[in-house]
Amino acid sequence: MLARIHTDHAHIATLLALLDNKANRLALGQEVSLPLVRDVIDYLQRYADHSHHPMEDILYQYYLEKQGKGAETVHRLGQEHKVLAESTDQLMDTLNMILNDAVVPRERLIADLRDFAHQQRHHLEQEERYVLPVLEQELTEADWAILQQKVATKLIEDPLFSEGNDQEYEDLRAYLAELEAEAP
Template identity: 60%
Template sequence: MLARIRTDHRHILTLLNLLHQKIERLQAGQEVNLTLLRDVIYYLLRYADCSHHPLEDILYRYYLEKMGSSDQVSQLEVEHQSLRRATENLLDTLNTILNDVVVPRERLIQGIQEFVSMQTRHLTYEEQHILPLMEAEFTDEDWQQLDQQVASKLMDDPLFGRGGDQDFEDLRSYLVDAE
């Protein structure tokens, strides 16, 4: 399970790096493919916010039940809610622009910058502090119980998974070409 979470984190970081590159292009006054940006944000909403984070939330609740109160763990579920709102807001902004409503470039740049920063900070904290903590504390029995609890939250990754969801075909092609 931790391997899956870490793989998801690597994939999310790949997309955050892509967003960072697009920020630099926007700041330089260059054009960017806004549909591609929207696809990145839509993926994060559809997969990270609907499967990945709920899976982590189950782990966090289990940890709190087993180990007791922990500020560093309990804050993460709240952060997931904040990340979802930020994702929805950025997706709304991109859809607004794609529907030919003028949004100042600076507002778009700032929104993407804040989003990337928020996501990166969250992932780094989980990777450096929370996942090692759970790895050290959970027994094989704990992991077996958690596997049963998270089964309903698991879904195939629509971008990086084997199935290859059509909604993300252009983004997938872009990532393959970028390598």
């Protein structure tokens, strides 16, 4: 389970770097593919907010119930999932408005993209640095077995990074493959 969380975090970090790149290009006056940006946000909304974070919430709640007091960081990061989902929804609304020809100032979109990526990245860093190492150290194999059963209903196949034939994010997947091929 922790391996999946770490993998999800790496994938999300890749997408956040893509959003940073798009915000920087917009700031330079360059054109970007807003449908591609919307696909990133859609993926985060549909996968991270509806599978990844609920899985973490179950894990965090289990840990909090087992530990009782002294787990403020775990509790705070679990609560952040609601805020992250709201900011994802807001950014999706903004992108949909733009793609439906509503006038949204470029500066607002740039700021929204940068703020969103920063907020998401900070959350991931806090989980990776402070929470996941504690859970790995303090939970037993029996705990992980119980947790695996508890999260089973939340786990879905990753629609972007899995090996399945899901065509839903075909353009985004192709774009990421192209970036990977260009990397030194």
